[in-house]
Amino acid sequence: MLPMRNEPLGQEARAGNSSLSPSRTTEAPVLAVQNLRTYFFTPSGVVKAVDDVSFNVYRDDILAIVGESGSGKSVTALSTMKLVPVPPGRYVSGEVWMDEVNILSLSDRRLQEVRGARISMIFQNPRAALNPSFTLLRQLTETIRHHDRSFSRQEVETRALDLLREVGVTDPAQMGASYPHQVSSGMCQRVGLALSMACNPELLIADEPTTMLDAGVQAKILLTLKRAHSERHLPIMLITHDFGVVRALAKRIIVMYAGMIQEEGPAEAIITNPQHPYTKALILSVPNPVNPVRRLFQIAGQPPDLSHLPAGCSFADRCGAVMEMCRNEKPGFYRSPTGSNVRCHLFASSSEVRQ
């Protein structure tokens, strides 16, 4: 259907499979990010937005990347599609593998065959992601035709209407004739999802997909996402700061702070039994209606300036369990008792996972 889809791309083909992580050997990941460093070179210094991040996304995965603003979660997502503006950004090191292709090494032309077609994305502000001067249906048909010219006009339209139906639009013909400003944000997000699935992608990146929606609409959009995941076997990389959303969808979690992965592991384990002091503090600071407290737990201070990171652990200044060595030495990445991997000196007695 889409030419070039599964053909190996000769010159960019992978040289070898040198750095396989232990889990990778069992099942080939859809996406493998290795030692990614994305820095921004600004007049006031080098901002290390993503600093040595490695992770895999598997076929049946919903991977949530959780963090606050400035933690590097969005830059990580953009880097996987090579969408970070260069300059001021630069991919200082690392690879993003999808099958035999390192996305970071692709030319702009080759990238067009990946973006939208193999990896697609939905955004936080669904209305801004749509073109205000075209009808919803027109935007869908345009996307389908852009990636595959072999369809007839009629076929394209049928496919577009099917996609709208799939994302839960009850009256696709009528809805398709509307412009973005005429429909609700929830509807815009559905159309955004339909657009992102137009080319049968192998991976969906959802960047804060429900942050701007109210609770009722949020639940419905999440359900639609969950269905897309299970019916299409579509792996999802979910970028969010909301642990409620994470709990509802995610199978695995990566917690980021100051451009680094601080904790990663199964969703259930991390939410019910967080190990890293930052993850613990973050979860505690969300009001819990079931178990109310009189006063919320608060993390003191501000996140660090990414252009002047401290010598030791970047969370040391705000950490309740800070030790002398935390200020001088960068912590390694260790296996915790719950099965998650933690970047913290407290776990130094456990086995180290990888650099």
Add this chain to the structure above:
Amino acid sequence: MSEPLIQVRKLRKAFPITKGLLLPHLIGKIVAIDNVSFDIVQGETLGCVGGSGSGKSTLGRLILNLIPPDFGDVSLDGAVISNLPPKKMFPYRRDLQMIFQDPLQSLNPRRTVAENVARPLLNFGASQMDAFERVRELFDVVGLDPGHVNRYPHEFSGGQCQRIGIARALVSNPRFIFLDEPVSALDVSIQAQILNLLEDLQEKFNLTYLFVANDLKVVKHISDRTMILYQGLIVELGRSEEVYKEPQHPFTRAFLEAVLHMGGGDSWQRAAMRSENLGDLAREDATAAAAAERSGCIYYAACTDRSNICQSSSPELHEIRPGHYVACHLGG
């Protein structure tokens, strides 16, 4: 409890929908607030939740007399303030303040934060010296460095800007503050800091809050009482604990179910599926529904427990137990 500070009586506000660029003509109305009455007691926090388009922000703006109501009135300490012309309203202004959602956008980028925060005081005739002295004092109270008063808003982070917004609201020694989604633009860790600060300030200055938010978790945490709005109507009002534990109105129940919990559970999925089964999709567009004809219960179309009476007559807000009000025929 003590005397009500704010009394809202039969408040109603509708916005016209017009068509045509050169010769606009009226084609309908959006009823934003429909016949709403309640009190806010001195020193309490009244939380107000509802979906987008439910009239939460309009309600706050009506109370502050920023827009005139179509019917009904608002009184502050027994004196009616709605529809007062600006000059007569002026003395009440210092008692009523507001904190906004987007902390950076609500500050003037071309003025230093000291000028931003001191503005209300200067309006009330304070000298520049006194005003700036008070700003430095308040910076300390809200947890900012008083040495930073001469910086510009863009030099501060989102959480710090919200603290500046809070300082500005406090500068005139108000009695009532309308908080319009004050933490929804902030990060989780900063959210907790600001919520704790707001509670401390309330205790310290005996403030009364109307706290509007989308996030029920936050409203539940900070509010003494919670009010649930649905398309401009109060559907339920009561002590937060009670509304949360024993919601009486079908909308409140559905709304609570859709909220995502960190404790897990899939009640949100049930809520989403039920709403889909009801063909409620069009109703994601709350404003379109609000513009429609109002007869019978406003929640009829989406209600799971509806009966015949709900279609023909609209339920009044009534007290089902002390302090707990519900607008539902099937009540309690």
